[in-house]
Amino acid sequence: MDRVYARLGELRSEAEAMRAKSYEHGQEATPEALYERDVMVHHANRTLQALDAEAEGLVFGRLDFADGDAVHVGRLGIRDPQFDNLLVDWRAPLASAFYQATPEEPRGVVRRRVIRSSRETVVDISDDLLDPERAPEDMRVIGDGALMASLSRARGDSMRNIVATIQKEQDDAIRAPEGGVTEITGGPGTGKTAVALHRAAYLLYRDQRRLGGAGVLVVGPSPVFMSYISRVLPSMGEHNVELRALGEVLDDLSATGIDDPRTAEVKGSSRMVQVLRRALRLPPPDAPDELRMFYRGVVLKLQADDLKRIRRRLHSKGAPPNRSRMRAADALLEALWNKAKQFADADFKPDREQLITEIGERIEFHRFLVTWWPPLYPMQVLRWLSDPSRLARAARRALSAEEIGLLAKSWAEVEQWTVADVALIDELRVLAGSLPKRRRARADSRELTTWADRTAEQPYQRPDNYDEYSHVVVDESQDLSPMQWRMVGRRGRHASWTIVGDPVQSSWPDPDEAARARQEALSSARTHRRFTLRTNYRNSAEIFEVAADAVRGVVDAGDLPNAVRTTGIEPVVREVRQWPEAARTAASELLDAAEGTVGVITTMARRGEVRDWLSTVESDRLRVVGSLEAKGMEYDAVLLIDPDELISESSTGRRALYVALSRATQLLTVLKPGS
Numbered sequence: 001m002d003r004v005y006a007r008l009g010e011l012r013s014e015a016e017a018m019r020a021k022s023y024e025h026g027q028e029a030t031p032e033a034l035y036e037r038d039v040m041v042h043h044a045n046r047t048l049q050a051l052d053a054e055a056e057g058l059v060f061g062r063l064d065f066a067d068g069d070a071v072h073v074g075r076l077g078i079r080d081p082q083f084d085n086l087l088v089d090w091r092a093p094l095a096s097a098f099y100q101a102t103p104e105e106p107r108g109v110v111r112r113r114v115i116r117s118s119r120e121t122v123v124d125i126s127d128d129l130l131d132p133e134r135a136p137e138d139m140r141v142i143g144d145g146a147l148m149a150s151l152s153r154a155r156g157d158s159m160r161n162i163v164a165t166i167q168k169e170q171d172d173a174i175r176a177p178e179g180g181v182t183e184i185t186g187g188p189g190t191g192k193t194a195v196a197l198h199r200a201a202y203l204l205y206r207d208q209r210r211l212g213g214a215g216v217l218v219v220g221p222s223p224v225f226m227s228y229i230s231r232v233l234p235s236m237g238e239h240n241v242e243l244r245a246l247g248e249v250l251d252d253l254s255a256t257g258i259d260d261p262r263t264a265e266v267k268g269s270s271r272m273v274q275v276l277r278r279a280l281r282l283p284p285p286d287a288p289d290e291l292r293m294f295y296r297g298v299v300l301k302l303q304a305d306d307l308k309r310i311r312r313r314l315h316s317k318g319a320p321p322n323r324s325r326m327r328a329a330d331a332l333l334e335a336l337w338n339k340a341k342q343f344a345d346a347d348f349k350p351d352r353e354q355l356i357t358e359i360g361e362r363i364e365f366h367r368f369l370v371t372w373w374p375p376l377y378p379m380q381v382l383r384w385l386s387d388p389s390r391l392a393r394a395a396r397r398a399l400s401a402e403e404i405g406l407l408a409k410s411w412a413e414v415e416q417w418t419v420a421d422v423a424l425i426d427e428l429r430v431l432a433g434s435l436p437k438r439r440r441a442r443a444d445s446r447e448l449t450t451w452a453d454r455t456a457e458q459p460y461q462r463p464d465n466y467d468e469y470s471h472v473v474v475d476e477s478q479d480l481s482p483m484q485w486r487m488v489g490r491r492g493r494h495a496s497w498t499i500v501g502d503p504v505q506s507s508w509p510d511p512d513e514a515a516r517a518r519q520e521a522l523s524s525a526r527t528h529r530r531f532t533l534r535t536n537y538r539n540s541a542e543i544f545e546v547a548a549d550a551v552r553g554v555v556d557a558g559d560l561p562n563a564v565r566t567t568g569i570e571p572v573v574r575e576v577r578q579w580p581e582a583a584r585t586a587a588s589e590l591l592d593a594a595e596g597t598v599g600v601i602t603t604m605a606r607r608g609e610v611r612d613w614l615s616t617v618e619s620d621r622l623r624v625v626g627s628l629e630a631k632g633m634e635y636d637a638v639l640l641i642d643p644d645e646l647i648s649e650s651s652t653g654r655r656a657l658y659v660a661l662s663r664a665t666q667l668l669t670v671l672k673p674g675s
């Protein structure tokens with residue numbers, strides 16, 4: 001540890017000296033030397049940044065091999081001035097034995113040591129003797145149970161990296177090859193999120209060039225969850241990863257609203273694709289229903305039926321409407337020409353080219369066009385659907401009257417977009433097409449001035465308004481709706497994937513529909529590999545027993561993990577009559593008894609009220625969340641308000657209760673209404 005920190009001191013001074021020097025000699029150096037220096041400064045800065053990001057656990061492991069060699073394993077790799085390994089990065093091949101060696105297959109390792117430190121001080125050591133027969137006589141073996149010790153410690157508001165105690169079944173998934181789809185399933189607390197993040201760090205370390213370019217996207221359920229996991233990757237020196245909640249996948253929109261379960265179910269269904277496609281084909285709400293043009297003494301008129309026919313024909317070509325605006329202009333002009341032909345006589349001899357050019361350049365024609373075939377903006381198109389009759393026209397045969405009512409109401413009352421709306425907005429972007437960029441008139445190019453000149457419409461291009469990534473990690477994947485799978489799928493059409501989830505915790509009512517959408521989203525991936533994690537590292541066995549009870553009979557017992565850590569502390573179930581007081585008392589008790597965070601979990605509908613109940617309990621360790629917001633989260637103690645209310649909140653209520661009950665690491669109190 002001393003040698004590592006001494007070397008770090010050197011690296012820090014070198015980085016600073018290099019930075020200073022670069023400003024002094026910036027002008028004189030050759031481009032190559034400047035480049036090399038920039039790379040070195042950048043690297044040193046990154047290392048220092050990663051060290052500053054997390055104080056603990058820089059050096060966490062040591063392997064002693066049968067041939068007498070020893071290596072130290074760390075959160076990052078550090079070399080001495082001779083370029084020898086002082087500390088091996090946990091992702092390097094040399095470190096894999098730290099996670100993979102077992103007494104049955106020691107891989108040359110005699111002793112594996114887990115070191116716990118705080119900054120530069122070693123505070124604990126825990127050894128595994130893997131090959132006693134080959135151990136030298138004087139080898140000391142100290143303590144055991146590094147994993148158990150780590151699991152028993154209080155958690156804070158941020159998930160920590162688990163590099164020191166990754167278990168073999170987890171390591172297999174972390175180090176699996178990159179390509180295709182890697183699917184990791186397992187019950188609550190089996191480390192799926194931790195494994196997915198460590199896998200992202202591992203893949204970036206192994207193939208920075210490939211993955212670093214287009215980057216890695218991690219999608220999770222909520223902003224609270226994203227913030228909970230946000231420190232894990234930076235603590236391993238990885239910054240080139242975008243963490244986005246499902247409501248934040250689009251660049252220009254951050255939606256946090258949550259629909260009631262029935263509305264969310266309709267908005268998430270793949271039937272919405274058809275509804276949105278039809279919505280784009282309806283005339284805009286204030287579209288004119290007559291076009292009237294004076295042309296050389298004659299009135300040319302296109303009436304409602306004519307306009308309807310033209311609109312229908314344009315849409316039947318299948319091009320996105322925003323890419324068909326010139327085609328719409330052409331079609332109108334052509335229809336006007338057909339009307340003009342009908343008036344032709346000895347005095348009025350219209351000429352097609354002339355008519356099209358002349359009317360096509362008139363300002364009133366453009367005014368008409370811009371209201372009749374306006375640019376379509378996804379959010380505006382969705383807002384138009386708050387009109388129930390308009391929505392009913394778009395939703396013909398796709399949605400029931402009740403469903404139409406729910407959606408129209410949700411958009412009429414909209415103060416903020418909901419998470420489920422984001423996938424619809426993204427779908428509309430693709431269906432509507434991006435607006436053609438303004439052409440810049442170049443001096444040497446012929447100006448395109450007339451509609452006739454412009455008939456060669458730009459060919460349909462894929463809308464370029466979303467990012468694609470090289471690797472996409474989807475956490476809590478069991479909860480993605482079909483529409484969300486489509487949205488996320490677009491961001492990784494050439495990507496490799498890590499998909500993490502637990503079907504038992506699903507709050508999506510139609511798993512088959514979601515499975516089809518998911519298959520489509522991942523259709524370009526050829527290989528699929530699956531890993532199942534079976535040990536629950538979060539809950540004490542006593543707490544998990546209560547959680548498992550919520551879904552026994554609803555799911556296969558084989559789909560539930562094993563919780564191995566016992567604390568001897570049974571969860572408390574209490575019947576109450578005086579709600580606010582009872583909740584306040586229970587919350588205060590848990591705050592006194594637990595060291596870290598206390599999560600109060602209630603239904604989505606009641607969370608505001610419960611927050612008010614507890615506003616007088618003063619603590620920065622208390623969090624009140626609704627059932628959906630608790631997804632993926634972890635607290636040292638949990639206070640669950642009224643389990644029956646959670647069950648009746650949605651069609652997947654038992655599963656929601658299972659999720660809520662499996663959030664606590666140490667203490668659980670359940671409050672039920674007393675009879």
Ligand SMILES: Nc1ncnc2c1ncn2[C@@H]1O[C@H](COP(=O)(O)OP(=O)(O)OP(=O)(O)O)[C@@H](O)[C@H]1O
Pocket residue numbers: 147150151155159160162165166167170186187188189190191192193194195502505537538631632633634662
């Ligand atoms: N090998 C390990 N060493 C130390 N801690 C671990 C290990 N594996 C998992 N944990 C801890 O167990 C807890 C649960 O992990 P995580 O949140 O990744 O589980 P999960 O499977 O995603 O759970 P859920 O399905 O409930 O969201 C976390 O605190 C994590 O740090």
